[in-house]
Amino acid sequence: MTLKIALLPGDGVGPEVLAQAVKCLKAVEETFNQHFIFKEAPVGAIAIEKTGTPLPDATLTLCKESDAVLFGAIGDPKYDNDPDAKVRPEQGLLQLRKELGLFANIRPVLSHPTLLDKSPLKKKVINGTDFVIYRELTGGIYFGEKKLNPEGTVASDLCEYSENEISRIAHLAFKAAKGRKKKLTLVDKANVLESSRLWRKVVTKIGESYPEVALDFLFVDNAAMQIILNPKQFDVILTENMFGDIISDEGSVIGGSIGLLASASVGEENALFEPIHGSYPQAKGKDIANPIASILSVAMLLEHFGLAEEAWAVKKAVDKSLKKGIVTPDLNENSQYGTNQVGDFIAHNIVDIEDDFRMNDENIDLGKSTII
Numbered sequence: 001m002t003l004k005i006a007l008l009p010g011d012g013v014g015p016e017v018l019a020q021a022v023k024c025l026k027a028v029e030e031t032f033n034q035h036f037i038f039k040e041a042p043v044g045a046i047a048i049e050k051t052g053t054p055l056p057d058a059t060l061t062l063c064k065e066s067d068a069v070l071f072g073a074i075g076d077p078k079y080d081n082d083p084d085a086k087v088r089p090e091q092g093l094l095q096l097r098k099e100l101g102l103f104a105n106i107r108p109v110l111s112h113p114t115l116l117d118k119s120p121l122k123k124k125v126i127n128g129t130d131f132v133i134y135r136e137l138t139g140g141i142y143f144g145e146k147k148l149n150p151e152g153t154v155a156s157d158l159c160e161y162s163e164n165e166i167s168r169i170a171h172l173a174f175k176a177a178k179g180r181k182k183k184l185t186l187v188d189k190a191n192v193l194e195s196s197r198l199w200r201k202v203v204t205k206i207g208e209s210y211p212e213v214a215l216d217f218l219f220v221d222n223a224a225m226q227i228i229l230n231p232k233q234f235d236v237i238l239t240e241n242m243f244g245d246i247i248s249d250e251g252s253v254i255g256g257s258i259g260l261l262a263s264a265s266v267g268e269e270n271a272l273f274e275p276i277h278g279s280y281p282q283a284k285g286k287d288i289a290n291p292i293a294s295i296l297s298v299a300m301l302l303e304h305f306g307l308a309e310e311a312w313a314v315k316k317a318v319d320k321s322l323k324k325g326i327v328t329p330d331l332n333e334n335s336q337y338g339t340n341q342v343g344d345f346i347a348h349n350i351v352d353i354e355d356d357f358r359m360n361d362e363n364i365d366l367g368k369s370t371i372i
């Protein structure tokens with residue numbers, strides 16, 4: 001298979017972690033005889049510096065013409081610390097999601113047996129956690145009308161959802177639940193928000209078409225508590241944009257580091273793969289950022305294109321690095337290994353398991369396929 005992959009390294013540690021993901025894709029090319037055509041383009045703060053805009057037209061065109069986008073991270077303290085900045089790196093990512101129609105962001109949350117003591121949560125609470133968050137990605141408060149009065153003393157952001165925006169991701173989430181533990185939890189704030197009440201109504205109706213899936217509801221404040229009190233109760237969590245953003249960072253505490261959590265953003269025509277973390281500017285250039293979230297995003301990319309064996313080989317190599325302790329300092333403060341060495345180890349361990357393909361009973365601990 002030939003795939004055109006747009007590489008958007010972005011800011012902070014984005015380029016460093018993305019470079020490790022590309023190493024792994026090159027290992028997949030060599031080992032499995034696939035063909036990936038890479039083209040790189042600027043996005044975020046670096047693009048603002050070069051062109052004045054966080055998503056230059058040429059970058060957007062490249063993404064639209066590619067089969068997939070592999071994204072690093074964007075963001076820079078220069079903008080984070082300037083509330084008056086009119087142009088911001090994050091606008092580039094939001095516009096990209098919107099322009100590519102990436103309405104569903106899929107974020108698996110797992111506990112890995114060798115990392116149980118890396119989480120501040122009790123082992124018995126997190127052991128066996130395996131859920132996936134379906135976060136709506138192109139609507140809600142991040143995209144609603146923004147207002148600031150002329151005096152700069154009153155501001156608002158509108159949270160708006162249409163039935164169609166809710167139903168298209170709800171169908172994806174129900175289908176995912178059907179293939180997993182058959183449970184879907186809608187996280188909302190329907191006791192307060194009109195938009196959440198629409199979510200409940202639409203999701204309840206769609207649930208009738210998926211009778212094998214048990215549907216339940218949680219208010220987001222309670223969900224934030226339940227995710228760390230009893231994460232094993234969850235299978236598929238469906239939620240709106242901002243709630244999904246927040247609870248997925250919270251969920252990363254279960255795994256032991258946000259540097260492990262990958263994501264896929266999908267729409268009708270396009271797909272983008274990125275770690276859930278940001279640009280981690282404190283680590284820029286220090287070779288300490290965990291590249292695994294970015295590498296597992298590659299596994300999600302491969303799954304998305306039906307390259308299941310290749311995806312499995314990537315996950316298996318990640319599993320090996322975790323089990324052998326070839327990890328960055330976020331997972332072991334005494335670690336001798338940097339971003340590059342972990343990337344090298346994983347890429348080197350991507351091997352062909354063609355004749356030994358036991359996806360369902362192989363003893364690796366990175367969950368089953370998450371892309372439907």
Ligand SMILES: NC(=O)C1=CN([C@@H]2O[C@H](COP(=O)(O)OP(=O)(O)OC[C@H]3O[C@@H](n4cnc5c(N)ncnc54)[C@H](O)[C@@H]3O)[C@@H](O)[C@H]2O)C=CC1
Nearest residue numbers: 073074075076080258259276277278279280281289290330
């Ligand atoms: N998708 C994206 O590109 C995102 C961009 N951002 C942007 O990133 C910048 C920094 O935001 P923060 O709130 O500090 O979030 P962040 O996710 O960049 O970092 C928060 C903390 O998570 C840990 N961390 C993050 N990535 C890691 C990695 N690969 N390995 C090990 N530890 C890691 C570090 O302890 C770090 O202090 C901001 O400008 C923000 O707007 C934030 C989230 C997502």
Ligand SMILES: CC(C)CC(=O)C(=O)O
Nearest residue numbers: 090093094142245276277
């Ligand atoms: C620009 C932000 C909305 C990015 C973010 O925090 C995320 O997608 O997780």
Ligand SMILES: [Mg+2]
Nearest residue numbers: 245246249276
């Ligand atoms: Mg986030």
